Amino acid sequence: MSERLEAVNIVIPNWNGLRFLPDCLASIERQQCLDWRITVVDNGSTDGSAEYLRKAYPQVHLISLPENRGFSAAVNAGILSSVCPFVFLLNNDTELPPDCLYHLLNAAAELPEFDFFAPKMLSFHERSILDGAGDGYLRGGAGYRLGTMERDSACYSQPGPVFGACAGAALYRRNIFDSIGLFDEDFFAYLEDVDLNLRLNRSGCKGYYVPAATVYHIGSASSGSKFNPFTIRLSTRNSFYVLLKHYSLPLFFRFLPVIAVYQFLWLIFSVKKGHCRAWCQGIAEALANCSAMWKKREEISRHDRLAMAEFAAVLLQAERAAVASIMRRRQEQGKGNSLLRLYKNIFL
Template sequence: MKTSSDALVNIVIPNWNGKKFLGPCLDSLQSQTFSDFVVTVVDNGSVDNSLELLNNNYSWVRSISFAENRGFSAAVNAGIGQNVYPYVFLLNNDTELDENCLEQLISIAEQYSDYSFFSPKMLNYFHRDILDGAGDGFLRGGVGYRLGTMEADAAIYSTMRHVFGACAGAALYRKEFFDTIGLFDNDFFAYLEDVDINLRANFKGQKCLYVPAAAVYHIGSATSGSKINALTIRLSTRNTFFVLLKNYPLSLFFKYFSQLFLYQFMWFCFVVKKRQFIPYIHGVVQAVRSAHAMRRKHRLLYPEKLRKPISDLDKILKTSEIEVLDSIMRRRRALGKGNGCFNLYKRFFT
């Protein structure tokens, strides 16, 4: 790795009380077959001596520190803002990289100049034959989905292909990507901020390529401590509305009314089942309070003279949703579960 301004890649790692994860993550970077990079850890007010670990054992790592937790978006934006390099690689602290991961990603990025961001193959940290994600898709109800998640790694996920977007837990971006799309939205704080940026990218003609030869091993939900808790429910609920309010023109709200209603109803049933009704209500209230601000952002992001035709947006979103549904149905078949409801949904809505 390098410490000078002539490196090819800036690896940005957000961290909040992740000392126990940082060591293995940084060690895997030291073992890369590709070394033309610098590393920037952005610390969100950790109180677990994360910064001491960096100072004592990883002096080659640059650090930016906040006095308090400003969230994922603010952290990665601070790292991206330091960028004078051709590429930015965003990486969660609870990951390890296969030794040739960066070499594979950069090699493909240099070959495919018409793509502006790239998704590696993400695998379960503890069960490395199980996928954590093979590129990101999008459901028209307003949420992203990591394609292949919880599926056994298989041939279908071993082919490089165009995908809707990338999980910001491990993704390579050209510097020009952020010049065109803008940074992550600090108002999201955490969760779905990459769904928002994937939507913006697609609506502005940017393309993402899935690179299966680049492997990242991911623990998942290590910072929040659980996939289902009051924080994740509140932010996920609120940010789903943020994604829609910020990116959908009014015509898509009308066109997708049935899909939007169905998704929100299923999400409501889920949070009630998990006894998270109060955090859900807090998320809805926060979304309502910020609705005007999000619509203002929509008008700034998509001035009328530059908006894509609705037919183009519909095609992009429908194609991605079909890919997501196929992935979910594959996983359910492997578990011996039925797909009757999903088949009905595909028949009526896709």
């Protein structure tokens, strides 16, 4: 291998995750790749996480933030703490099989033309169910973890190029952050990795899915549940941040029908879950920050390597992958796909 296996900084953001840390850190210690460093960034935890790490894991590099500054700020602090050629972002509510890092780093060494790598994420409690197999994209303004809630199958056992990676478990070449910047801290949490995936693709960086590398993930450990006022508000706001940062006016009008469809369905979903107020708060925050996000779009464009038509084609392919995955999941659950077929026929 041309790059050293040990040159990886494992960055774990933590907020009141003491109950998860022992299993997560123990699984890292069992890795076949022995020379790594662990950086835990504690986001002002009040459950004794920092004290536990100082006592039980003095070898871990602990960065203690005085307050909860969100996922983006935490991982940024971890990324900046090291010059290791690779960064492995990892949620605290995960467990790694012993060969996970080996397979990821081996893929990185054998595929120098790729810049980031997505493992196969499986449900922690039901390990035949996928949590994600790389990320797709919905042009209405959201990401989608391919394979999520589907039963693991042969179609998710094939390695290959992928649009994006879930930042809950992803390997990145460290130099890409020097090139395009870190995670956007204005997102705080949710869709910050969607924003990064878009920036990476716009800059010509490429991702690769490595199914031999598996990660067991609990999911929604910090927020407590997948859908609550906090997640609805931030997901709504950040979806518009994504649109404002990455769609030029011509691209926005080109995608306006799919944007309208997605955002309307997200509104209906939010109301159905009883979180209409949180949705409204998200919209209000997005409107208040329109100008700031528009300025960021101008800054991002300096790193563009794809023409608008090329970028639009990449997004179309990423949405096709996402919709195909959604349809497989619904079919497994015995649900109909007539509306999705109609959407596919019209827009894809």
